Amino acid sequence: MSEGIKFRILQKAIELFNERGFESVSMRDIAEELNISPGNLTYHFRKKTDILNGIISLLMEEHNKMNYKPEITLTEFDSILVQVEEHQKRYSFYYKNIIELKNKYPEIAQLQKDYKLEFIAIITKTFCYLEQNGWVKPEKRERLYEDLSVAILAIAAFGNQIDLNRDMREVIWSMIYPVLTEEGIKEYQTLIRRLDTSD
Amino acid sequence: MSEGIKFRILQKAIELFNERGFESVSMRDIAEELNISPGNLTYHFRKKTDILNGIISLLMEEHNKMNYKPEITLTEFDSILVQVEEHQKRYSFYYKNIIELKNKYPEIAQLQKDYKLEFIAIITKTFCYLEQNGWVKPEKRERLYEDLSVAILAIAAFGNQIDLNRDMREVIWSMIYPVLTEEGIKEYQTLIRRLDTSD
Numbered sequence: 001m002s003e004g005i006k007f008r009i010l011q012k013a014i015e016l017f018n019e020r021g022f023e024s025v026s027m028r029d030i031a032e033e034l035n036i037s038p039g040n041l042t043y044h045f046r047k048k049t050d051i052l053n054g055i056i057s058l059l060m061e062e063h064n065k066m067n068y069k070p071e072i073t074l075t076e077f078d079s080i081l082v083q084v085e086e087h088q089k090r091y092s093f094y095y096k097n098i099i100e101l102k103n104k105y106p107e108i109a110q111l112q113k114d115y116k117l118e119f120i121a122i123i124t125k126t127f128c129y130l131e132q133n134g135w136v137k138p139e140k141r142e143r144l145y146e147d148l149s150v151a152i153l154a155i156a157a158f159g160n161q162i163d164l165n166r167d168m169r170e171v172i173w174s175m176i177y178p179v180l181t182e183e184g185i186k187e188y189q190t191l192i193r194r195l196d197t198s199d
Numbered sequence: 200m201s202e203g204i205k206f207r208i209l210q211k212a213i214e215l216f217n218e219r220g221f222e223s224v225s226m227r228d229i230a231e232e233l234n235i236s237p238g239n240l241t242y243h244f245r246k247k248t249d250i251l252n253g254i255i256s257l258l259m260e261e262h263n264k265m266n267y268k269p270e271i272t273l274t275e276f277d278s279i280l281v282q283v284e285e286h287q288k289r290y291s292f293y294y295k296n297i298i299e300l301k302n303k304y305p306e307i308a309q310l311q312k313d314y315k316l317e318f319i320a321i322i323t324k325t326f327c328y329l330e331q332n333g334w335v336k337p338e339k340r341e342r343l344y345e346d347l348s349v350a351i352l353a354i355a356a357f358g359n360q361i362d363l364n365r366d367m368r369e370v371i372w373s374m375i376y377p378v379l380t381e382e383g384i385k386e387y388q389t390l391i392r393r394l395d396t397s398d
Contacts, residue, residue: 095371099298099360116361140376143365147373150358150365151350158357160351161298166342166349174346177339178377 006044009034010058013051017093056108059091070125074187076136077126081169086154095160116153124150135184152176205243208233209257212232216292217233255307269324273334274384276325280368283355294359315352322348334383350374
């Protein structure tokens with residue numbers, strides 16, 4: 001039962017943070033929206049920071065569930081991008097405040113740092129794998145694929161700050177498209193056609 | 200004389216903001232470092248926000264001096280990247296707090312928005328020009344060059360947030376390299392050799 005109410009508190013907090021911004025939502029607001037007393041709320045989460053930590057745990061759990069491996073096809077890579085986009089929508093307050101949260105909470109700074117290194121490493125490995133399979137051209141400039149991975153991270157993490165008017169996924173495909181081989185372009189076009197018909 | 204002291208105040212403020220962060224520096228700190236009275240400081244700039252506005256004006260002035268035109272060679276494009284990097288070092292506090300400042304000051308949000316649209320438009324035009332001159336391949340995917348321009352903006356504006364361990368300029372060249380024609384690669388290599396020998 002206690003787990004149920006904790007989960008409900010976290011879900012409501014995510015909803016309110018996304019709607020009104022992390023800073024503008026008070027513990028009282030969360031209690032009110034849940035129709036519980038402030039005392040009941042602080043029994044489960046002493047401070048707003050504790051709620052934040054709970055949300056970060058959920059967020060990381062969902063991240064891990066994506067179960068990203070470097071040995072993937074272009075289609076699988078695209079489905080990862082879709083999952084990342086959905087994840088960003090679900091935790092939009094976190095991505096909107098990604099820098100403030102980093103500056104304010106050392107644990108979040110550490111998580112972001114670990115995640116950044118892991119992200120760049122795994123995308124770089126994906127490029128190697130795609131190259132070995134003939135979907136992506138051999139690297140002709142030193143560290144090209146590592147740099148592209150950094151650029152993909154920048155768009156994935158900060159694209160919403162730029163307020164793109166353009167799908168993050170489309171921008172990332174535009175970065176990858178020029179390094180695709182003819183074989184890779186063929187797989188990419190099959191993928192795109194499937195997306196068009198499923199819309 | 201009044202212009203001289205105003206300029207000195209702004210320069211000292213930039214130095215302190217870069218060193219200690221915008222939020223941590225008080226009007227009193229700035230006066231102390233300049234060996235002037237707080238009253239003298241507030242005579243020239245009533246509030247820290249007025250100093251910030253003065254700095255933003257300098258920053259924009261320097262930006263405009265770069266005099267960026269879309270009709271440029273790859274070498275000229277590279278020298279723009281060098282200028283952007285130097286600019287970011289000179290105003291590092293601004294780029295470190297680019298999102299906080301946006302959220303706090305509506306005028307800065309507006310400036311950033313205008314700048315973003317202008318940046319994407321001009322880089323997209325540069326790609327068109329480079330394509331017309333045979334340095335860059337014809338666009339094979341719709342909006343490819345516009346998307347690359349967005350990705351370049353993301354790296355230029357947020358690269359320091361990611362804490363790259365890698366030159367912004369190198370990452371941007373890795374994004375452009377795959378769309379260069381043989382002719383373009385030749386010009387790029389001449390450029391790189393010149394950089395190597397000048398180091």
